[in-house]
Amino acid sequence: MKYRRIKGTKDILPxxxxxxxxxxxxxxxxxxxxxxxxxRTPIFEVTQLFTRGIGEETDVVxxxxxxxxxxxxxxxxxxxxxxxxxxRAYIENNLNQINPVNKLxxxxxxxxQERPQKGRLRQFNQFGxxxxxxxxxxxxxxxxxxxxxxxxSLGITDMNIKINSIGSRESRKDYLQVLEKSxxxxxxxxxxxxxxxxxxxxxRIFDCKNSECQKILxxxxxxxxxxLNEEDTEHFETVKKLLNFTNTPYTIEKKMVRGxxxxxxxxxxxxxxxxxxxDAICGGGRYDHLVEDLDGSKTPAVGVACGMERxxxxxxxxxxxxxxxxxxxxxxxxxxxxxxKVFKLITDLKELGIPAEMDxxxxxxxxxxxxxxxxxxxxxxxxxxxxxxxxILVLKNMVKKEQIEISLENAPAEIAKIISLK
RNA sequence: GUGACCAUAGUUCAAUGGUUAGAGCAUCGGUUUGUGGUGCCGAGGAUUUGGGUUCAAUUCCCAGUGGUUACCCCA
Numbered sequence: 001m002k003y004r005r006i007k008g009t010k011d012i013l014p015x016x017x018x019x020x021x022x023x024x025x026x027x028x029x030x031x032x033x034x035x036x037x038x039x040r041t042p043i044f045e046v047t048q049l050f051t052r053g054i055g056e057e058t059d060v061v062x063x064x065x066x067x068x069x070x071x072x073x074x075x076x077x078x079x080x081x082x083x084x085x086x087x088r089a090y091i092e093n094n095l096n097q098i099n100p101v102n103k104l105x106x107x108x109x110x111x112x113q114e115r116p117q118k119g120r121l122r123q124f125n126q127f128g129x130x131x132x133x134x135x136x137x138x139x140x141x142x143x144x145x146x147x148x149x150x151x152x153s154l155g156i157t158d159m160n161i162k163i164n165s166i167g168s169r170e171s172r173k174d175y176l177q178v179l180e181k182s183x184x185x186x187x188x189x190x191x192x193x194x195x196x197x198x199x200x201x202x203x204r205i206f207d208c209k210n211s212e213c214q215k216i217l218x219x220x221x222x223x224x225x226x227x228l229n230e231e232d233t234e235h236f237e238t239v240k241k242l243l244n245f246t247n248t249p250y251t252i253e254k255k256m257v258r259g260x261x262x263x264x265x266x267x268x269x270x271x272x273x274x275x276x277x278x279d280a281i282c283g284g285g286r287y288d289h290l291v292e293d294l295d296g297s298k299t300p301a302v303g304v305a306c307g308m309e310r311x312x313x314x315x316x317x318x319x320x321x322x323x324x325x326x327x328x329x330x331x332x333x334x335x336x337x338x339x340x341k342v343f344k345l346i347t348d349l350k351e352l353g354i355p356a357e358m359d360x361x362x363x364x365x366x367x368x369x370x371x372x373x374x375x376x377x378x379x380x381x382x383x384x385x386x387x388x389x390x391x392i393l394v395l396k397n398m399v400k401k402e403q404i405e406i407s408l409e410n411a412p413a414e415i416a417k418i419i420s421l422k
Numbered sequence: 423g424u425g426a427c428c429a430u431a432g433u434u435c436a437a438u439g440g441u442u443a444g445a446g447c448a449u450c451g452g453u454u455u456g457u458g459g460u461g462c463c464g465a466g467g468a469u470u471u472g473g474g475u476u477c478a479a480u481u482c483c484c485a486g487u488g489g490u491u492a493c494c495c496c497a
Contacts (some may be wrong), residue, residue, distance in 0.1 A: 004488080059495045063423080081497090110497085115423075117491055126497060193494080207495080259496055269497085280497060307497030334456070365456050373458035384456065398458070 008114075008122025010309075019312055019321050022155075024107055027127050030150050034142075036105040036129055043109065047075040048352070053084030053294055055261025057201050058172040063113040078111035081260070082304055083287070084294065086130055091296035101133035107308070119278035119310045128284070128305035132291070135300035137235050140266040140286055141242035143304050147270060147282055148248055154311075155320045156272065159281075162223065162253040163243075163268040165236040169289060171229035172264075176202055178222055186216045206255045223254035232265060239266055262287040274317040275310055282306035328355035329419070330372035334365055334384030341383050341408065345393070348412035354419060356381075357394065372398065379419055383408075 012020060028038065047067050054061050066078040073219040078084050086104060089095075095102045107127040116122060129146070131139045144161065149339060151159055167175060179202055183190070191210040198205065202252060205213060206221075228236065243250055250268075258267045267285035275281065284304025291299035315321060329349065331342045342358045349356040359368045365382070372380045382403075393411055394416065396403035406414050 007488080064495080112496080114495075115493095116489090117493095118493095120496075124497070128497090209493080278496075283497060305497060310497060332457080347474065364451095366458080367451085369456095369458040371458080377458090380458085382457075386456075394457090396457075401458095403457085 006122070006243060008116040010121055010123070018323060019315075020308075022321065023312065023315070024127075024306065026103075026154065027107060027150065030153065031105045031129060031146070032167060034103075036103045037097055039086055039089060039104045039106050039110065041079075041082070041089050041106070042074045044078050045085055045088065047077040049084050049088055050077055050080060051379050053087070053290060054081065058257065058260055060112060064114050066111045066113055079108075080110055080112045082106050082108060082126060082128055082305065083112065083130060083260075083262070083290070086303075087290050087294055087296070087301070089131070090132055091291065091294060092401060096133065096299060098296065099133070101131065101139075103131050105129040107133075111386070117278070118276035119307065119313060121309060125308035126305045128282075128303060128309060130301060130303035131280060132301040132303070133299055134286065135149060137238035137266075138242060139302050140235075140239045141246075141248075143284060143302055144239075144243065144250075144268055145248055147306065151270065151281070151311075153253060154315060155318055156314055157267065158273060159249075160271045160273075161248065161250040162256055162271065163239070163250050163266065164253050164256040165228060165232060165265050166257055166267055166285075167228045167232045168264050171227065172203075174225070174229075175222075175224050178227060179224075182220045182222060183216065186220060189216060201261075203257045203382050204259075206257045207259070217255065223258075224253055225252070235265055254255070258283065258285060262290040262293065264288045268304075272310075272314050274314045278310065280307075281310050287318040297312070304417070321324060325376045326355070327375045327377045328357045329381060330368075331356060331358040331381040332365060332368040332372065332374055332375040332380060332384075333359050333362070333380040334382075335388075337385065337388050338383040341388065341393075342381070345381065351388075352412055352416045354412075354416050379415075381415070 047065070050065060051061050056062065056173060060080050065080050068076060070076055086106060090102060090104075105127065105130075107125070109123050109125050111123050113122055114120060129143065131143060144163070148159065148161065164371050166172060176328065180198070183198065183205070187195065190198065190205070191213050194205045194210070194213050197208075203224075206217060208214065225236065240250075256267060256269070257320070258269075263285040265286040265288065267283075269280045271279040271284035272281050273279065282304055284302070286300070286302040288300040289298075291297065291301060331346055333339050333342045339358075339362075344351070344357050346356040359371065361371075363371075365384070369380070378398055380396045380398055382396065387393050387408075390405075391408045392405045393408055394403050395406050395415060
């Protein structure tokens with residue numbers, strides 16, 4: 001009987017929506033000024049795009065997707081992330097033919113069926129950017145630095161940038177064998193999930209929070225950065241050099257591997273202590289094989305995604321948001337005849353570029369004035385029977401508490417003049 | 423999926439095994455005649471659902487639902 005929102009979803013009410021507008025504007029301005037262009041893709045895709053793109057074994061794919069059959073029994077999925085759809089669009093629209101390197105950004109809703117908690121919803125929003133086509137470390141560094149700059153310009157100070165390299169697929173293959181060998185003797189001491197990981201996706205053991213497993217890792221597991229081949233090492237060194245050169249603070253997290261299978265070489269995330277246990281505000285990395293995995297031509301790429309809800313939480317915590325109240329001129333009406341006049345008046349005013357609104361409740365003048373005050377209106381126009389008789393209107397400055405009479409004849413232009421003088 | 427905590431008005435929070443379940447804020451109205459913010463006065467509005475214990479349950483017990491949070495994993 002009573003409709004309520006779906007678990008894990010959120011209504012963004014007028015008390016909050018302005019924050020979203022503010023941040024979205026900031027994001028697009030910042031990214032556009034670095035040469036990124038927006039891309040918007042559909043909210044759903046064929047399921048296979050994600051199973052192939054993200055990896056069947058990942059948690060996202062194996063237990064968190066909203067998958068359903070359409071009327072033609074085709075399996076579709078609400079997008080749980082945006083890199084795969086962007087790459088699909090890149091391939092499908094032959095963007096590589098238009099430009100050897102494509103710098104794209106997106107802002108949109110994603111869907112994952114997880115248990116909601118602080119900083120985690122089932123429908124949530126991310127913005128992100130992708131550099132598709134460049135194999136070079138400056139692309140990696142740029143992505144990291146852009147996020148750093150964006151967050152800094154928003155007033156975030158205590159950021160922690162963690163970077164790591166998990167190597168190309170080639171050097172990782174060798175490393176995984178080394179890792180397997182090093183952990184094998186301790187296999188029985190690993191937690192049950194890690195024992196499973198040992199066979200399915202051994203790299204994920206690094207994600208385990210079990211202290212026993214961590215101890216084993218610290219003691220026996222070689223770090224992946226120490227087992228990179230020459231090219232990977234050089235790539236990573238250059239990324240670090242570029243970050244150093246631009247005074248971008250970072251720490252190397254040798255144990256950071258990421259949850260999506262497509263990553264290669266550089267991975268990174270930025271965390272904030274202002275968030276709860278979900279402290280990653282953005283995360284990303286290089287994915288040199290995703291395009292070909294999705295049947296495109298072999299194309300290197302690097303990207304990052306940022307959780308908007310988490311970003312807004314941090315900014316709220318830092319009291320970054322300041323509401324700038326700019327309210328339209330409020331028109332008070334008294335009597336039926338006034339309504340016609342006022343309706344025409346606000347139409348004309350808006351045509352002249354003057355924001356204006358009229359009372360819609362036909363309440364007493366007092367109530368309408370109160371409404372205007374609550375709206376924070378700087379100007380109020382009053383038209384009642386007396387005014388119509390005299391062919392005028394009353395224009396009141398709510399701040400100075402002064403009011404003047406204006407002839408109805410030329411009212412819109414007259415008001416426009418007075419208001420813009422202020 | 424597992425655990426913990428929570429559920430009283432629009433909201434934040436009180437109270438109670440037994441008559442009309444209170445308050446702040448918010449909303450609406452009044453404070454003389456057609457003028458907002460502060461003050462004063464007033465009004466509307468609530469015990470999550472189902473079962474059980476009891477003469478009697480909003481209160482105690484069980485279950486459901488919902489919320490928050492942690493784990494897993496991620497942004």
